[in-house]
Amino acid sequence: MELALTINELTAYLAEIFPQMRGEFEFENLRFNALRVRMKVAEHHLRPGGTVSGPSMFALADVAVYAMVLARVGRQALAVTTNCSIDFMRKPAANSDLIADCRLLKCGKVLAVGDVLIFPDGDAKPVARASLTYSIPPAG
């Protein structure tokens, strides 16, 4: 079994279908069942208290699983999230990038499930965890 996309193909494809995200996320490491994504934390990610906002961490988890699924099934831009559960466990500092470690737990014909731990760069304690289900459109 092989990945459908290399890390460079994945990067190029995401930049093509989500041009507004360009420069926000970097794919650092891609394996058959795992992907590491870096979010470059900037002003618009923050909320009161000088911490990264919930929607920003949700977006990071969502991109990580989406990209992991595409790496497996190919250029299926219309794959859609059907469910996400996310726990916010600690406040990330405002001045570090966030790293998402995604594991792909299931990649079926119809549904894929992945989970994600989010860490501040260089910190071993996760600030958030998430699990997401994606619905994969029928090939055609």
Place this chain on the structure above:
Amino acid sequence: MELALTINELTAYLAEIFPQMRGEFEFENLRFNALRVRMKVAEHHLRPGGTVSGPSMFALADVAVYAMVLARVGRQALAVTTNCSIDFMRKPAANSDLIADCRLLKCGKVLAVGDVLIFPDGDAKPVARASLTYSIPPAG
């Protein structure tokens, strides 16, 4: 039992603590256990396929429960989401505002729980549902 904030006070407080959101969300109806919020859908909310993105709907659900909790407990900007579960059920059209109907199910001293149904304006079928837990900082 009374609300801690009126709908105008809530609007002013959110604009103060989240200036970047100004104009994005409108509070349309506030009751003791319920709040209706409108998200003015714009270009930056969209994703491939011409539909509102998951993170945008997450942000709407998050704001709705956050605002509902503040309406009850007062100006506690540091209340934080500890958990969210969200189901994306249908694709919202790109050209309608989204309406979030939030119910506050629990408002304890430490934790508050609310759920949200999200509808395109004028459509009876929900496009998403979410439930969120907020941790309320100790008063003082």
Place this chain on the structure above:
Amino acid sequence: MELALTINELTAYLAEIFPQMRGEFEFENLRFNALRVRMKVAEHHLRPGGTVSGPSMFALADVAVYAMVLARVGRQALAVTTNCSIDFMRKPAANSDLIADCRLLKCGKVLAVGDVLIFPDGDAKPVARASLTYSIPPAG
């Protein structure tokens, strides 16, 4: 649009496929998008502190959405839960039945989504809320 099963047919079908549940759950009210289920709380539902256990409330929510989906799609015993998110908000007293009010939010060809509020009989404050996704096997 009509329901595929009446409340009596639903009761008979569940008793047939889950004989071990007989007498534990009663379907009290069935509409096109909603079902009320009563769980007769007994000793084996309890946990330390004299309250109904989490797994018992999970089972109630799961049965409520499962039965609601079957009422719509017919005798599809092999429909399976793919996801559940549940919040436990208050401790139910040990000496009341629990009532689950289920709403069916989506009933697609592949996935159905419902949510549930659980109340002690005669009490207006919910003790738990849950949302569940069911995968419906292809007809045939």
Place this chain on the structure above:
Amino acid sequence: MELALTINELTAYLAEIFPQMRGEFEFENLRFNALRVRMKVAEHHLRPGGTVSGPSMFALADVAVYAMVLARVGRQALAVTTNCSIDFMRKPAANSDLIADCRLLKCGKVLAVGDVLIFPDGDAKPVARASLTYSIPPAG
């Protein structure tokens, strides 16, 4: 930092507070942030189609995180689940025990968060994943 309970103390304490569970769960491996639990699958865990039921897997995940939290904070029987999100990904065969691998992701003063992967004994593919939040009562 040390665990508050050894694996033998944990086993004895759970048997004391949940006598009805005796023999159903075995704690196989306890570390500072991780616990492995075996569920001895029996007839009453099954559902139509010859597979382990959702509530049984929920109970396994719930026990795993509960026991992990008690191993850290001591004999706090009244710790309660406030939230669980669970994904059912594959059908477990009826004739294998299930193994739950729990990681403790946060153990704060008020809230603890853990996640769990559930595998059939001897199988590398997870059948379910869950994440749970526990509320820890104030010491006293």
